[in-house]
Amino acid sequence: MQQERPTKERSTSFGYELVHTDRETGARAGILHTAHGDVPTPVYCPVGTQATVKSLDPRDLAELGAPMILGNTYHLYLRPGADLVERMGGLHVFMGWHGPILTDSGGYQVFSLRDLRQVDDEGVTFRSHIDGSTHRFTPESVVRIQEQLGSDIAMVLDECAEPEDHAYNAEALRRTHLWAERCLRAHGRADQALFGIVQGGIFADLRTASAAHLASLGFPGYAIGGLSVGESKADMHRILEVLAPILPTEKPRYLMGVGSPEDIVQCVARGVDMFDCVLATRLARNGAVFTPEGRLNLRNARFREDPNPIQADCGCYTCRTFSRAYLRHLIIAKEILAARLNTIHNLAFMLNLAKGARQAILEDRFGAFRDAFLAAYETADAQARRANRDAFRASRNADS
């Protein structure tokens, strides 16, 4: 094994430009330069777990203007296998998407397996969720896999701990930092940027130490892992506020696995540049769609004869073409097309949200943009509270 100190800036085709910082909030507008094109930030990346953003093809993604998508190393490693993807020309060629791709390291998925994995300082052994077969990830192997996949942005292997256990987080952080250095050493692909991942749960001391250590290694970008995994929103926001002044200003910041529309707005305000989340696509497949006023569940009988599009001022193919009544029919009739049409809309919503945020930042009005969005958008929590309240009132009326 090579023992030299990891060198800075392995990637030759990757770069980040901070274009403007919102005067009031500190929200950032920038551009990522990647081997497969530029990505304006803040950016929301649709999730393409198994070499497809579920129900969509690459042409759909291009029409939506998706600047970058995410692939999951854990899933692709298991099926169809990184060797196969490499022999087929890499992930871009394999799936027919020639825009930027970001891959995670598989760390999050492996540590989500809980009973099916065992970690030591050298790596982590786990059982496949598909067939129970045994596998091992090491820092070197996940770098190698991502080099085979050929993503534009790759991630180091990290250990994702329970967010509220300080002792475990300290121990996991030690390993995560060891692994970060080993990943840097192992990484060689010049057309791929390797990001470090800050861990440390909800603990400011650990997060501060993690950000400082990783910054000293000179990664071309920094992911923030271990958030939105069960901790409160307040904790998530507090940790982002801890990290904002510590992470290198001139490098992009990627909040992994986040989030809902309101999360995007809240976290952009705290300096995050990049997001990915399955929520938009998963909800779409369940018949729930985003509007500026909040989520609609299209299964609801009140949409049975609703001739309106999901969102009147949305320009997506679904809203230009189909009524809520038609979409509801497809959902109730269990038609495959429902997943696709709802996914198109939800991704358009998320991508437009990121675009709108960027424009607001460029014009130094992101605070007002955020406030207006949050005032209009009823979150799922608030919807549930309102439903409970309405049910309570209805029961009182029935009793009286």
Added chain:
Amino acid sequence: MQQERPTKERSTSFGYELVHTDRETGARAGILHTAHGDVPTPVYCPVGTQATVKSLDPRDLAELGAPMILGNTYHLYLRPGADLVERMGGLHVFMGWHGPILTDSGGYQVFSLRDLRQVDDEGVTFRSHIDGSTHRFTPESVVRIQEQLGSDIAMVLDECAEPEDHAYNAEALRRTHLWAERCLRAHGRADQALFGIVQGGIFADLRTASAAHLASLGFPGYAIGGLSVGESKADMHRILEVLAPILPTEKPRYLMGVGSPEDIVQCVARGVDMFDCVLATRLARNGAVFTPEGRLNLRNARFREDPNPIQADCGCYTCRTFSRAYLRHLIIAKEILAARLNTIHNLAFMLNLAKGARQAILEDRFGAFRDAFLAAYETADAQARRANRDAFRASRNADS
């Protein structure tokens, strides 16, 4: 009820032009004029049972050049309901497809329910396959439903009998003819053509009587029902040969629910102008795709690293963009996108087959076209026979 003799030619916007008859085979090339555009014949109509061709949107169908699609009256009546579709502006507006639509009468579906239906001279009472609720179709009600749906071509209510029971076919034919007259009387929509349906099982005497009787009623087109429902291919071909000289030359002939690629070629040779069949789309969702050499089952391990498209000379989006290896991955990983991409190819194959047949007819070389197709195309039956033979040989080798 009105008692006047049904009048001829109710439809004002519908017409059929016989453009050319192949000199050798009698195969026909023509054009259907409908309220939503012209349809070159022979035509294969993709099936959009529940107001969607499964997994595709109307833009996909337009890109494929689908000249006409089919909607199922039975399914649309049950869900979302013809009243709703009518209030939403009709089936074209509801599903966003502005090309020609053909609807069946629901007769075939209802008579497929067997134990769930009861027929009398006035109509047929049946139980919904969705929730077991009781419904009744009469000649008048299925005409009314199809008028509400607003299809370009509608079908009379018919009784679809077991193909090999002469007595039942004779009795069913009596009702079918009664109902055909009642449908004609009930039909009023000038922008919709109502076709009669010839029945009579595999019996030349009944088919001859049926064709003659329906021809005397002056329908703008004739469907051939009750074939490809369990009888032999030889019987199907024989009945088509009985009908070819009897059905009015100047009217289109629609063979309902047929068929496979080889069926299309064989039945065009016997004078059929219009086809619909779920086979292409259903097989696609199961991972089986058409090529000029026969079906491929993309689940097969031999496609694991196959970098080729399904069919090298196919111009469809799937073949232009994706390898068999990628499609196999999507199928094995149970990704929704597999259904869509395979459906796109199989429909492209069927539509190109119909186009190729038409061109060959126009050039008086349809016999050669048919022979070349059938020589190259290994049917599913032949594939199964070959697989059995190979397995037999392998077992002999293993024993020896």
